[in-house]
Amino acid sequence: MAIELHGRRALVTGGASGIGRACAVRLAAAGATVVVADRDAEAAKRVAAEVGGTAVAVDLTDLDAVDALDLDVDVLVNNAGLQHVAPVHEFPVDRFATILALMLEAPFRLARGALPHMYARGWGRVVNVSSVHGLRASAFKSAYVTAKHGLEGLSKVIALEGAEHGVTSNCVNPAYVRTPLVENQIGDQARAHGLGEDEVVEQVMLAPVAVKRLIEPEEVAEAVAWLCSPAAASVTGTSLVMDGGWSAH
Numbered sequence: 001m002a003i004e005l006h007g008r009r010a011l012v013t014g015g016a017s018g019i020g021r022a023c024a025v026r027l028a029a030a031g032a033t034v035v036v037a038d039r040d041a042e043a044a045k046r047v048a049a050e051v052g053g054t055a056v057a058v059d060l061t062d063l064d065a066v067d068a069l070d071l072d073v074d075v076l077v078n079n080a081g082l083q084h085v086a087p088v089h090e091f092p093v094d095r096f097a098t099i100l101a102l103m104l105e106a107p108f109r110l111a112r113g114a115l116p117h118m119y120a121r122g123w124g125r126v127v128n129v130s131s132v133h134g135l136r137a138s139a140f141k142s143a144y145v146t147a148k149h150g151l152e153g154l155s156k157v158i159a160l161e162g163a164e165h166g167v168t169s170n171c172v173n174p175a176y177v178r179t180p181l182v183e184n185q186i187g188d189q190a191r192a193h194g195l196g197e198d199e200v201v202e203q204v205m206l207a208p209v210a211v212k213r214l215i216e217p218e219e220v221a222e223a224v225a226w227l228c229s230p231a232a233a234s235v236t237g238t239s240l241v242m243d244g245g246w247s248a249h
Helices: 018-029 041-051 063-067 093-121 142-165 180-184 186-193 197-205 217-227
Strands: 009-013 033-038 054-057 075-078 124-129 167-174 239-242
Touching (some): 009 093, 018 033, 018 041, 018 075, 018 124, 041 054, 063 093, 075 093, 093 124, 124 142, 124 217, 167 217, 180 186, 186 197, 217 239
Parallel strands (some): 009 033, 033 054, 124 167, 167 239
16 A cells, blocks of 8 residues: 555654654655754754755753644654663763653653644554664663663553554664664774774674664665555554564574
8 A cells, every 4th residue: 555645744853864864755755744853953954955844953852842842743753862882880870861851751742742633633653763772672772772662662652542543653673774873883882892893883783683784774764654554554552673683583
């Protein structure tokens, strides 16, 4: 079945680059009007211009700013994220709080604001870009793993509450994707594991997976778009795992 989103308004957080940008492009191709939300105002404007949408400059760790957003949308893609690599006993407490605010409380507040509009129309899609780390843990990533595990739970609750209103809520769970977030952590991973940067991708990032390559952002965007399609109308409260076989172990 075709993915037809004409007349629908979609909000993509972290939409200026990586997975978010790919989602904005794919949803626009399906006919949606896309709101590109990102703290990088200029990059958000460029993507919005590319997809014929609008840009919103927002720091999602500023929860008052999150509450002030126009959340009259049909599709909410919670994608924005960041990473910090350090052992628990050395993890900066302010960094832990920032990651949870961005990757867990902001998605809650965005959904809280968007759901009444979706309920009023009897249709909505909440897609949370989670991670294999929403299902598995890795050393040195306590904040990221905690946030993604929490996002999985939030997504399931929204699925249960939204079902009678025509709203679905799901997670997409990729392993390492070729994005700035992944590229920027290679140095941190090298220091944490005592490896050279050229060894990190092979020995750390791709070690647990059967498919020995990074995932492309467009692959994740295609899964996000499918979850908005008529074929996925009964898919809710679940996690679409695209981890290259990581969780098959």
